[in-house]
Amino acid sequence: MKKVRISGATIAEALEKAKQEFGLRDEEFDYVVVEKGSKGFFGIMAKEAVVEVSFKKEFYERRLEQFMVGILRSYGKIKVKVSSAGKRFLVLLEGDDLGRLIGKHGKTLAALQHIAMIYLNRLSDTKLSVVVDAGEYREKRKRNLEQIVLQAIDRARVEKKRIVLDPMFAFERRLVHEIVKKYRDVKSYSVGVEPYRKVVIEYSPNGKEVHTT
Known part of the structure; x- marks a missing residue:
């Protein structure tokens, strides 16, 4: 979904930079070593380590859940559950007064889905789809x-x-x-x-x- 190359004095430093820059947790990415790096001779001809970091679905699921929880605070106690299959993400909403959240003819729900899709695709290099459902409305x-x-x-x-x-x-x-x-x-x-x-x-x-x- 997204791959980035990060360099550092060591592989460990490059990975830490990736985690800090993108807010990644250990279980949310894989990586391959592009360049192991070397100290050179007394610092001369030293090479930085380079890693290619691949974001996993767990990263997108967590970020999407956090985003939805944030924008739904004004709706009361709404439980948000995010799952995914390939490039398709499903957001299930449960709680009281779901009718207000769904809106007339599902318009509010559709607006939430549109916003969620824009947000998630800003985090990815490939197009992702999002479906938001509340109380099995769909x-x-x-x-x-x-x-x-x-x-x-x-x-x-x-x-x-x-x-x-x-x-x-x-x-x-x-x-x-x-x-x-x-x-x-x-x-x-x-x-x-x-x-x-x-x-x-x-x-x-x-x-x-x-x-x-």
């Missing part, structure tokens, strides 16, 4: 959204027309497109600009249309 929203889509598909088929859904977040639109792909006589596409971008489900007996978010 799973509940997924089930509710599936029902809305199935009803819209039925209407499009019966009425032979376009059905325009309410504005959605990108991850929700992707879910809609995945559901619609299962049906041969309807197609879906997105229209509008964020944050008012919507999905259109349309009766299409002659074939599909390319799906976009």
